[in-house]
Amino acid sequence: MKSIKVIALTGLLVASGQALAIGGSLEQGKNFTNLNVDMGKSTGGIYVEGNWTWDTDDGGEYGGAGVGYNFDLGPVMLNAGAKAVYLNPKKGDDGMAFPVGGGFKVDLPMNFAIYGEGYVAPDSMTNSVKNYTEADGGISWSPISLVTLKAGYRYAGVDGKSGHPKHNIVDGAYLGAGVTF
Numbered sequence: 001m002k003s004i005k006v007i008a009l010t011g012l013l014v015a016s017g018q019a020l021a022i023g024g025s026l027e028q029g030k031n032f033t034n035l036n037v038d039m040g041k042s043t044g045g046i047y048v049e050g051n052w053t054w055d056t057d058d059g060g061e062y063g064g065a066g067v068g069y070n071f072d073l074g075p076v077m078l079n080a081g082a083k084a085v086y087l088n089p090k091k092g093d094d095g096m097a098f099p100v101g102g103g104f105k106v107d108l109p110m111n112f113a114i115y116g117e118g119y120v121a122p123d124s125m126t127n128s129v130k131n132y133t134e135a136d137g138g139i140s141w142s143p144i145s146l147v148t149l150k151a152g153y154r155y156a157g158v159d160g161k162s163g164h165p166k167h168n169i170v171d172g173a174y175l176g177a178g179v180t181f
Contacts, residue, residue, distance in 0.1 A: 020047070025178025027150065031057040032170040034154060042180050044072030047079070053156065053170055060089040060169045062134075062156055068102070075107040083119060087128060089158060089169045095128025097121040097158075103136075111142045115152075130159035138174075150176040 020040035027034040032055050040047035047070055052063035068081020080102040088094045103117025116137030123130050138152020157168040 020045075021180050023178055023180035025148070025150070025176050027152070027154065027174040027176030029154065029170065029172040029174035031055055031172060032154070032174070034170075034174070034176075036178070041070070041079075044070050044077070046070075047081075049081075053154070055090075055170055058090050062087050062089070062169055077105040079103050079117070081119075085121070085132065085134075087126075087132065087158065087169070089167060095126065097126040097129065097132035099125065099132055099134065101134075113140045113142075114138070115140060128161065130161055132156075132158050146179055146181065148178045148180065150174075150178070152176070 021042050022037075022039050023042060024035075024037045027036070032053060034051060034053040036049065036051045038047060038049035041049055046067070048065070048067050050063070050065040052061070054061035062085055064083045064085035066081050066083030068079050071078045080100075082098065082100045085097045085099060086095075087097055099119035099121035101117060101119030103115065105113050105115040107113050114137075116135070118135040119133070121132040126132055134154075134156040136152060136154045138150055140148050140150045142148045151173070153173050155168065155171050157166065157171065159166045
């Protein structure tokens with residue numbers, strides 16, 4: 001069984017052997033700011049990413065690192081991945097969550113694209129909340145190949161344990177900009 005895992009991982013690495021693009025973006029909503037960094041997220045194959053999001057209203061925050069695989073299907077890119085997320089929502093249920101999920105990006109004419117992704121961690125994959133959910137989606141435009149402008153909606157929320165209520169860490173529309181090298 002171990003040799004099958006090694007062969008599968010080697011196959012994924014070979015299939016994603018091209019140079020991995022490095023990117024970063026900043027998104028600003030009415031009550032939150034999100035900072036993303038990634039390597040390989042804009043091309044087919046393996047990618048790694050990280051983000052930090054903080055609520056500028058009440059100081060709640062979450063951040064994490066993840067790994068996944070992009071399936072490049074022409075104008076459509078699908079991905080699947082897993083993350084480790086630190087939660088500090090200012091409601092007494094700080095801790096970790098290990099969500100799994102995926103997303104998509106569909107290229108449109110004139111360098112526009114629509115995108116979306118979602119991750120979820122049930123009680124068995126968290127240490128401080130009943131569950132954790134995050135979602136992000138929107139539209140992007142790349143006026144030149146290195147720059148992307150975005151408008152979207154981001155949500156992250158938890159169902160608390162031990163008498164802590166369900167609450168949103170962030171929930172709202174945003175504008176963002178990013179670069180990819």
